[in-house]
Amino acid sequence: MASAQDQLKQQAAQAAFDYVKTHFKPGSVIGVGTGSTVNFFIDALAELKHDIEAAVSSSEASTERLKAQGIRVVDLNTVTEVPIYVDGADEIDAHLRMVKGGGAALTREKIIAAVAQTFVCIVDTSKQVGRLGRFPIPVEVIPMARSYVAREIVKLGGDPVWREGVVTDNGNWILDVHNFDILDPIHLEQQLNNIVGVVTNGLFAQRGADLAIVASANGVETVK
Numbered sequence: 001m002a003s004a005q006d007q008l009k010q011q012a013a014q015a016a017f018d019y020v021k022t023h024f025k026p027g028s029v030i031g032v033g034t035g036s037t038v039n040f041f042i043d044a045l046a047e048l049k050h051d052i053e054a055a056v057s058s059s060e061a062s063t064e065r066l067k068a069q070g071i072r073v074v075d076l077n078t079v080t081e082v083p084i085y086v087d088g089a090d091e092i093d094a095h096l097r098m099v100k101g102g103g104a105a106l107t108r109e110k111i112i113a114a115v116a117q118t119f120v121c122i123v124d125t126s127k128q129v130g131r132l133g134r135f136p137i138p139v140e141v142i143p144m145a146r147s148y149v150a151r152e153i154v155k156l157g158g159d160p161v162w163r164e165g166v167v168t169d170n171g172n173w174i175l176d177v178h179n180f181d182i183l184d185p186i187h188l189e190q191q192l193n194n195i196v197g198v199v200t201n202g203l204f205a206q207r208g209a210d211l212a213i214v215a216s217a218n219g220v221e222t223v224k
């Protein structure tokens with residue numbers, strides 16, 4: 001039997017599917033993120049496979065799952081518009097700023113989010129926070145820069161831990177940064193990006209979500 005949290009993830013995913021069904025223009029490309037919540041969304045999306053021109057995907061795992069559902073996946077370079085992007089998050093605040101990358105897909109997620117017109121974030125209520133940073137901030141680094149980047153992060157007040165053994169879809173490594181006291185997420189996002197050797201970081205504050213679909217025991221709520 002599915003856990004209570006999985007049931008909430010599935011409810012958020014189903015509500016996102018309903019949103020897509022209402023707002024999606026047949027023949028356009030949909031952006032699809034990564035993670036256990038998105039997996040429920042991909043499974044629901046199969047129903048629309050004849051209307052969807054194609055999907056762009058933020059990970060090899062999601063690409064495989066989309067293809068298994070009969071949904072074509074195309075290279076983002078062949079696409080100029082992504083009207084809707086659906087993805088999960090590890091944390092989301094009231095301003096719809098997020099922490100992402102628990103599944104190491106942050107860089108491709110940030111790229112699709114940058115292209116997308118509407119970012120729909122799907123979460124269960126456990127991901128809602130007053131202030132970002134309880135979940136460690138993932139930072140994707142070029143492997144040879146790992147130690148240097150870690151030292152620079154310590155100067156910013158964080159405690160980086162190498163996610164040893166994990167290689168991203170881009171061939172890079174992840175540092176998970178604990179104990180940041182995040183008063184200004186946009187500023188920290190920029191500071192982390194300014195460290196040489198950082199590919200990107202899991203703070204999605206400059207470009208947050210446009211819409212959050214949050215499932216809790218009281219039902220599904222849409223936050224704009």
Ligand SMILES: O=C[C@H](O)[C@H](O)[C@H](O)COP(=O)(O)O
Pocket residue numbers: 033034035036037038087088089090099100101102103104105106109
């Ligand atoms: O890298 C992974 C992504 O940012 C996910 O969207 C995030 O980790 C949430 O995943 P889940 O839905 O499995 O909690």
